[in-house]
Amino acid sequence: MNTQELVDLLKEYQNTSPEREEKKHIKIQIIAHLSSCYWWHSQYIINLFSEEIKQIKENLQQELGDTFQHHIKKNNSKKLADFLLKEALIIQKKYQRKLITDKFINTLAIEIKKTQANSFQRKQAVQCLIKAMEIKNTYKKQGLGSTLQLSPQDYEDAFLEAKGESIRYVLDKIDRYDETIGDFMALINHWISIKFSDAAGRILGFKKSQSKKQEEDKISISPVDINLMREYLFENAEQEFAYYQQSEEIKNLIHEDPNNKLGKPIRKDRTDITFKDVLIAINWEGETFKNLSNKWNIPYTTIKSFYEREFEKVKADLAEYLQ
Numbered sequence: 001m002n003t004q005e006l007v008d009l010l011k012e013y014q015n016t017s018p019e020r021e022e023k024k025h026i027k028i029q030i031i032a033h034l035s036s037c038y039w040w041h042s043q044y045i046i047n048l049f050s051e052e053i054k055q056i057k058e059n060l061q062q063e064l065g066d067t068f069q070h071h072i073k074k075n076n077s078k079k080l081a082d083f084l085l086k087e088a089l090i091i092q093k094k095y096q097r098k099l100i101t102d103k104f105i106n107t108l109a110i111e112i113k114k115t116q117a118n119s120f121q122r123k124q125a126v127q128c129l130i131k132a133m134e135i136k137n138t139y140k141k142q143g144l145g146s147t148l149q150l151s152p153q154d155y156e157d158a159f160l161e162a163k164g165e166s167i168r169y170v171l172d173k174i175d176r177y178d179e180t181i182g183d184f185m186a187l188i189n190h191w192i193s194i195k196f197s198d199a200a201g202r203i204l205g206f207k208k209s210q211s212k213k214q215e216e217d218k219i220s221i222s223p224v225d226i227n228l229m230r231e232y233l234f235e236n237a238e239q240e241f242a243y244y245q246q247s248e249e250i251k252n253l254i255h256e257d258p259n260n261k262l263g264k265p266i267r268k269d270r271t272d273i274t275f276k277d278v279l280i281a282i283n284w285e286g287e288t289f290k291n292l293s294n295k296w297n298i299p300y301t302t303i304k305s306f307y308e309r310e311f312e313k314v315k316a317d318l319a320e321y322l323q
Contacts, residue, residue: 006033006081034088035061039099044124052099060095064088100136102183109184113174139163140189144196154203161199166191202272254280261314266306275310
C-alpha cells in the first residue's frame with residue numbers, strides 16, 4: 001500500500017459514520033498497513049519466535065492505534081498520511097529493537113550452524129541474522145586503532161571494512177561456533193578489533209602511495225621495453241612474467257594503469273584488491289597464490305582463477321597501452 005492508498009483509506013474512514021461496522025474494518029486496514037514489518041511477514045522468523053512476535057506486534061499495533069485516534073481529527077488527509085507514516089517508522093524501530101535481543105541473534109546463529117552449507121535454509125538464516133545485527137547495531141566501533149592517525153572518514157572506512165570481514169570470517173567458520181561460550185555479537189566484535197588494524201593499514205598505505213604520484217615522477221618507458229613487452233604478451237601469453245620481473249619501469253606502469261584496464265576488483269566486497277595487485281604480487285614481488293590467500297583472507301582458488309581469467313582478457317590491453 002502506497003501513500004495515496006493510505007490517503008484514500010483515511011478519507012473513507014473520515015467519511016464513514018461511527019455507527020457503521022465498516023468504519024472499524026477500515027481502521028484495522030490502516031493499522032495493519034502502518035505496522036507492516038519484515039519480521040511479521042517472515043514465516044521463518046515467526047516459526048522461531050512465535051510468542052515474541054505475537055506480543056510485540058500486539059503492543060506495536062496498540063500504540064499505532066492510539067496515535068491514529070489522537071490525530072485522526074486532522075482534516076488534511078495527505079498531511080495526516082505523511083505524519084502517520086513517519087510516526088509508524090519511529091514506533092516500528094522501537095519495537096524491532098525490543099524483538100532483536102542477544103537471545104534472538106544467538107538463536108539465529110545456532111540455526112545457521114544447524115543447516116547445510118550453501119543450502120537455501122542457511123542463506124535464509126544468514127539474511128535474517130545480518131538484518132538483525134544491523135538493527136541491534138551493537139558493533140564495537142569506538143576505541144579501535146588508538147595508535148593510528150586516522151581521519152574521521154578513514155576511521156569509518158576501516159571500521160566498515162573490518163566489520164564486513166569479521167562477519168564473513170565468522171560465518172565461514174560457523175560450524176565451529178560454540179554457543180555456550182558467549183553471545184554471537186561479542187564474537188563479531190572480537191574479530192572487528194583484530195581486523196581493524198589491517199583494514200586501517202591498507203587504507204593508510206593506499207593513501208600514502210597515492211600521495212607519491214607527482215607529475216614529475218611519471219614513468220618514461222623505453223622503446224626496447226615496449227617492444228619486448230608487446231612481443232612477450234602476444235607470443236607467450238600463457239607463460240608467467242618471470243623474464244620481466246626486474247623491469248621496474250613496466251611494474252610501475254602497470255601499477256599506474258594509465259588506461260584503467262587493470263583495476264577490476266577480485267570480488268564485489270573486496271574492491272581494495274584488483275587484478276593489477278595480483279599481477280604485481282605474483283610476478284614482481286615473489287608472492288604465491290597461497291601466500292596471498294593468507295595475506296588477504298581470500299580463498300586460494302578465488303585468487304588463482306581470478307588471475308588466470310583476467311589475464312586472458314587483458315593480455316592484449318597490456319601490450320596496447322604500452323604503445
